Amino acid sequence: MVCRDAMDRFSPFLDDELDPVASREVSRHLESCPSCAAALDRHRQLSESLRRDLEYHRAPDLLRARVVRDVRAAARRDGAHSRPATQPWRWLSAAAAVIVVGGGTWLVTTLPRDHADGLTAREAVSGHIRSLMANHLTDVTSTDQHTVRPWFAGKLDFSPPVTDFAGAGYPLIGGRLDYLQGHSAAALVYLHHKHTINVFVWPVANAHEGVAPPMTQQGFHVIHGTHAGMTYWVVSDLNAQELASFAEMFAAPFAKP
């Protein structure tokens, strides 16, 4: 293989989209051609830079509310459909109604197997959205678990499991108090890339141990489980797979006997 043929294949080679024969030929050429190897390295750096440096534009909450409202309107039986409002304050009230109150057709049709779980998931998602919308993500902002844990100590009658997972790419950024299902809950806030993760934790008695199947509510993924008398609800717009591995990591320290 000559240099030109190799260079023409750098892009699919790095994407792992070349057929095995062509891929082997490129590899063989690179072993014997330092200047092509250097050029490939530039390609690799460019890819890394794009992934690292480009902003990932998450949907703003107001847009999320509008889309959810449109979807719900399409499912309404009475045929009533609210016209898109134009004034910003009307958007705002629509957003509040859809997101915070929820309910209606949406709830009935997306309710998972366990009715109570569905209700809590809805509350957890509302809590997550509220924390993003109200600009009230944390009461105590610290990446240090040894600061966050004592902060809760004076405010809750239980001690939530607080671990920083910065090493795995999920830094703890703080905590706050929240209230779910009639319980005071510790809300722990983590970040992964640009995605916020809220974990709501409170103690339960006589609950089934284990992890429930993941749910999706209003475009957010929700995972919950109960271990060692603590129930936790993990909510984020992070993709389901990564969120599941985070939830597993979160539960590991206190799930083990």
Added chain:
Amino acid sequence: MTHEIAPETASPERRLSPQELERFSECVLPYLDAAHNLARYLLRDRHEAEEAVQEAFLRAIRHFDSFRGADGRAWLLRIVRNTCFTQLRRRRSGGDGVEFDEEIHSPEEGASGPEVDLAGTIAVESVRKGLSQLAVEFREALVLRELEGLSYKEIAQVAGVPIGTVMSRLARGRKQLLLALGAGVKEND
């Protein structure tokens, strides 16, 4: 799949059954962020992107019966990109810009000097700027590949082109970016 929709008819006339609603919220709605991210990079305008995403979701609802349940992300992103390209064509017919031509759109060589710092790493701002100056088809392929992690096959589904075209758009887009960054694409003698 390019459906022209007048803004005033932008309401989903089609009703979703409860089963469809559940499937829609499980298979399509979770990709709202991906939809918005793509629209932002294609249109490069915050408000137009939000409008395009909302319109795309209305189309998605209306045409949900065409969803075969295989890949909600690619299905939704195809509608989003079509909505965005319709918007771009509207913009162009307003007077500025030229139609995309893969052969004509070559890098602006020498337009910018080397933007590589001493350590040889690529400067953040130049990468963002470089990407925004690429032809929209190249930008689309790069965003779907690098930010969404889609395979060539999935990108082909979204863009509605053969896989070979995806391969060449990515290769050309990257080459142009590297040239614009002055980051030494090895030239042939």
